[in-house]
Amino acid sequence: MYRGREGQWAFLLHRISGVAIALYLLLHVLDISLVMLGPDGPFDAFLAFYHNWPFRIGLLMVIAAVVYHALNGLRIILMDFTTWGVKIQRQLWYGVLVLTTLIGIPVLWVVVPQILAGV
Amino acid sequence: MEPIEINVKIKRFNPEADSRPYWSDYTLQARPSDRVLDVMHHIKWEVDGSLAFRRSCAHGICGSDAMLINGVNRLACKVLVKDLGNRIVIEPLRGLEVKKDLIVDMDSFFDSFKAVLPFLINDDAPPPAERLQSPEERARFDETTKCILCAACTTSCPVFWTNGSYIGPAAIVNAHRFIFDSRDKGTAQRIDVLNAGNGLWRCRTAYNCTEACPRDIPVTQAIEEVRRAMLFRGA
Incomplete structure (x- = not known):
């Protein structure tokens, strides 16, 4: 592995989160479209299936991916349009990570007990 | 400084003889103040003459000996043993x-x-004398005049690894050097090249180029400046 610094990891995480969000969206659209098959169709069964804990943990990761991708996207806009954005890109990335974590904590606070309780 | 024992692993490959790359291991004495290039000279001259590498000036000017050293692109003639460990x-x-x-x-x-x-x-x-330029106009592109074409930046770029047709940071740095030169009139021609499919829009700002540059050129900054010039000058 090339020993790049913050910028390389910011790029890699941005790419991975972007691909993950796109794949999730595809699955989500397919899933929601099952409602068109009517009340006797497989929609409810799939909904219950996706309520299993591995998918709920997956959903937490989707939330993390969306928040990171959005915030790092703002970082990229600052870098693209300002001179100072490039100069402080490392600090901006740490800011992105801190904000992603701060937004993640209340989500985990609410959702993890639900998953553990099997709600 | 007293010599210390160091272990050097070098990735070797001769496409005419080997089916795949392999590692050569050398254990030798070196001073902490030696450059990696000195260590490689020692190996080539006294241990294993079959080792092949480029170098010319050996003083960080010609740009011949860029290589991947301990996971980072750098010039073998500019990095010291003491900065790498044994x-x-x-x-x-x-x-x-x-x-x-x-x-x-x-x-x-x-x-x-x-x-x-x-x-x-x-x-x-x-003009009768030289094409005049103010110190401020000269300073505008000063950083990008420093490029020695060692390829440390372009070959540290994740986009270039997967798409060898990407024009790469080094070419964009050298375009920047002329695009921001007040005497130059070739911007439109250069922008045609940079605006193409494998041109500067492929940059994903991973900053490996900026970190790798042995001349400390702010490479990503230069790329962003050319991008903004293309956007806002309506080129």
Whole structure:
């Protein structure tokens, strides 16, 4: 592995989160479209299936991916349009990570007990 | 400084004889103040004459001996043993075809460099004296005059590793040097090249180029400046 610094990891995480969000969206659209098959169709069964804990943990990761991708996207806009954005890109990335974590904590606070309780 | 024992691992490959790359291991004495290039000279001259690498000036000016040293692109003549510790791993630059050991095929790299027309374009009649430029106008592109074409930046770029047709940071740096030169009139021609599918919009700002540059050129900054020039000058 090339020993790049913050910028390389910011790029890699941005790419991975972007691909993950796109794949999730595809699955989500397919899933929601099952409602068109009517009340006797497989929609409810799939909904219950996706309520299993591995998918709920997956959903937490989707939330993390969306928040990171959005915030790092703002970082990229600052870098693209300002001179100072490039100069402080490392600090901006740490800011992105801190904000992603701060937004993640209340989500985990609410959702993890639900998953553990099997709600 | 007293010599210390160091272990050097070098990735070797001779396409005419080997089916795949392999590692050569050397244990030898070196001073902490030795450069990696000194260590490689010692190996080539006294241990294993078959080792192949490029070097010319050996003083960080010619740009011949860029290689992947302990996971980062740098010039073997600018990095000291004491900055690496006693385990040194050397690989050829990534993304370019290996000719032998640490020698890579630089043709595509120089093709990209030539594509941005890295020379002054100005067909106006020459003035009686020189084409005058203020110190401020000269300072505008000072950083990008420092490029030595070692390819450390381009071959550290994750986009270049997966798409060898990407024009790469080094070519964009050299385009920047002329685009922001007040005497130059060739911006439109250069922008045609940079605006193409494998031009500067492929940059994903991973900053490996900026970190790798042995001349401390703010490479990503230069790329962003050219991008903004293309956006806002309506080029």
